Amino acid sequence: MTQSRRRFLWEAGGGFASLALVDLLSRDGFFAPRAEAAGSGPLSAKPPHFPAKAKRLVFLFMNGAPSHVDTFDPKPALAKYNGSAYKGPLTVGSNGRPVGYLMQSPFEFRKHGQSGLEISSLFPHTARFADDLCVIRSLHTDTAAHASGCLQMNTGNVSIGKPSLGSWLSYGLGTPNESLPSFVVMTDPRGGPISGPSNWTAGYMPAAYQGTLFRSTGAPLLDLATPAGVSERTQRGGLDLLAELNRRHLAAHPQESELAARVYSYELAYRMQTSAAEAVDLDQETAATREMYGLDHKLTADFGRKCLITRRLLEKGVRFVQLYSGGGHIEDTWDGHTDCISNHRLHAGETDRPIAALMADLKRTGLWDETLLLWGGEFGRTPTGEGVGKPGRDHNWYGFSMWLAGAGVKGGQAIGATDEIGFLAVEDRCHVSDLHATLLHLMGLDHTRLTYFHQGMNQRLTGVRGSVVKKVLA
Amino acid sequence: MSKQANPEYAAKDPENRLLWRVPYTRLSVEAIRDSILAVSGRLNPALYGPSMLPEIPAAALEGSSDPDKIWKASEEDEQSRRTVYVLLKRSMVVPMLEVLDLCDTARSAAKRMTTSVAPQALTLYNGGFVNKQARYFAWRLVNEAGRDPARQIERAFRLALARPPTDAERDALLQFLQEESLEQMARVIFNLNEFVYPD
Structure with a gap:
């Protein structure tokens, strides 16, 4: 009896269960932070499959698909062929869009750092960290459409309803701080990615693993703030009364784990009102930090704020943070159909300095050694213009670039290659599933062993594909 | 059978694996929302007609690709109809429904999952x-x-x-x-x- 009163099975649904050791019937200290309460839920910290440096992941998602030949994949041959028609076998033109001539990049590529990694003039700040970046120039994906491309990059599958990368990490590793969500998403104020929450869903896993959407201003979580006109004393007094009444109810149903879990959830929510609010309170940051992130400049203020909040969340133990640059309509994202040049100037300008600031700050605070960074979008852009004489570029799913940096990553290198003009990944081809396998590996998880039983199968983020890109590893 | 505790059985089978009692089941979000409206006295029992759009926090719209146009809330009397009349839009699921374990609206679901997580408490206490x-x-x-x-x-x-x-x-x-x-x-x-x- 004592055991059944003191030990509650913590049912998170979907077949996942772990034992909760929350002694809800004890009279003292019920509202104090409880050591035994942490480590009892579905998000309790779990050991990785094997030791790994990376404990956290930041995914800088450049929504809309940045052009690789204008950013991290220099193609001198495009100058030679500039203005001539593409004669290769690949289909150009998504959704019947007009096809133009091959177009050289207007952005100058220069070698940076001791490694001499080539980066375009779009990223003067990021370029200072060239020796930390591992660019994969040979990515390819299964779709040329944004919605399915974002879903594939986030969930490993082109259709809606599969758990996202962050959900897999939360499921596999849990979180060391149960006063905050393990998986945080921040979207662009211009809008989110197409399919919205399907990009950070837990899919068929328990909802506890889904990403939590933070706002970049105001309350970072929905309904996190005490309602207007309700005093702190009233807020707490109501919760105390609720707990007392629930405790009486629970005493008559001592073996009901869901009731116990629900009682606990109100206390966690109350802690989150404070802990999440602390993470986004940037007033304590110095003027130098604000300047470094570009918080006081209109162009960089939004993404800078998100990068700074990211550092704060990482400090507090959040496992996975995903930031979106670009959202809403075509040119409000990196989707430079009409004028890729000014589009990329804008979006790179908004993000370059904040991202460099985040990297510098992670190094300053020591978080760098445990943090993995990933930069990129859902695919790349064509080496051709979109329409004759027009500066736009169309979608390219045959080959594109992303970069990794931080814990466990061998920086100062570019892996793989596209063809002469940057259309097709030809060397060390890296499918999105290979990228996912590599990210999980860097976090200490074997993508073939991280499985979730659903619909009669042990499901994987990588499906039946994926192999770790060994060249990435330090 | 009943939902009441039987200490002898509870000691032997606290997880109710052998179904010695009726399992406790949380109401679905539709029933929770309808019950709140019924108890507050505001439930509009009107049947049929087009779907209604309950008010959702502005913060929720920031994640959508078209925050200004995607969701225009109905008049309050319409909003106070049963939850079965809530418009289900794939790209913008009402946060209260989503947080409280509405199934994935894009595909068939054999059963609803019941979770007990903090965002639900935030929704029901602060929302x-x-x-x-x-x-x-x-x-x-x-x-x-x-x-x-x-x-x-x-x-x-x-x-x-x-x-x-x-x-x-x-x-x-x-x-x-x-x-x-x-x-x-x-x-x-x-x-x-x-x-x-x-x-």
Whole structure:
């Protein structure tokens, strides 16, 4: 009896269960932070499959698909062929869009750092960290459409309803701080990615693993703030009364784990009102930090704020943070159909300095050694213009670039290659599933062993594909 | 069978693997929302007609690709219809429904999952819908039970839980009402475990 009163099975649904050791019937200290309460839920910290440096992941998602030949994949041959028609076998033109001539990049590529990694003039700040970046120039994906491309990059599958990368990490590793969500998403104020929450869903896993959407201003979580006109004393007094009444109810149903879990959830929510609010309170940051992130400049203020909040969340133990640059309509994202040049100037300008600031700050605070960074979008852009004489570029799913940096990553290198003009990944081809396998590996998880039983199968983020890109590893 | 505890069975099979009792099941989000409206007195029982769009927090719209156009809330009387009339839009699921375990609307689901996570507590305790309905519930209690707190409590329990309060519960609520408003008591009642896990 004592055991059944003191030990509650913590049912998170979907077949996942772990034992909760929350002694809800004890009279003292019920509202104090409880050591035994942490480590009892579905998000309790779990050991990785094997030791790994990376404990956290930041995914800088450049929504809309940045052009690789204008950013991290220099193609001198495009100058030679500039203005001539593409004669290769690949289909150009998504959704019947007009096809133009091959177009050289207007952005100058220069070698940076001791490694001499080539980066375009779009990223003067990021370029200072060239020796930390591992660019994969040979990515390819299964779709040329944004919605399915974002879903594939986030969930490993082109259709809606599969758990996202962050959900897999939360499921596999849990979180060391149960006063905050393990998986945080921040979207662009211009809008989110197409399919919205399907990009950070837990899919068929328990909802506890889904990403939590933070706002970049105001309350970072929905309904996190005490309602207007309700005093702190009233807020707490109501919760105390609720707990007392629930405790009486629970005493008559001592073996009901869901009731116990629900009682606990109100206390966690109350802690989150404070802990999440602390993470986004940037007033304590110095003027130098604000300047470094570009918080006081209109162009960089939004993404800078998100990068700074990211550092704060990482400090507090959040496992996975995903930031979106670009959202809403075509040119409000990196989707430079009409004028890729000014589009990329804008979006790179908004993000370059904040991202460099985040990297510098992670190094300053020591978080760098445990943090993995990933930069990129859902695919790349064509080496051709979109329409004759027009500066736009169309979608390219045959080959594109992303970069990794931080814990466990061998920086100062570019892996793989596209063809002469940057259309097709030809060397060390890296499918999105290979990228996912590599990210999980860097976090200490074997993508073939991280499985979730659903619909009669042990499901994987990588499906039946994926192999770790060994060249990435330090 | 019953849902009541049997200490002997509970000791032997605390997880109820052998189904010695009826398992406790949380109401679906539709039933939770409808119950709140019914208890507050604002439920609009109108049948048929087009879907309605309940008010959702502006913050929720920031994640959508078209925040200005994607969601225009219906008039409040329309919003107060049963939850089955809520418009289900794949790209913008009403946060209260989503947080409280609505199934994935893009595909078939064999069953609803029930989770017990903190964002649900934030929605039901701090969210605009529940706090507004708590105000209506308080007005209803004054209308139907007058100014006597003990009668208000009695009426509140009858409406929300279909039973009278125990002496201990009445005492706890009376004490609460010495410092706090009826609206705040109503807010707490909507959040009770018993309200969403009815006997």
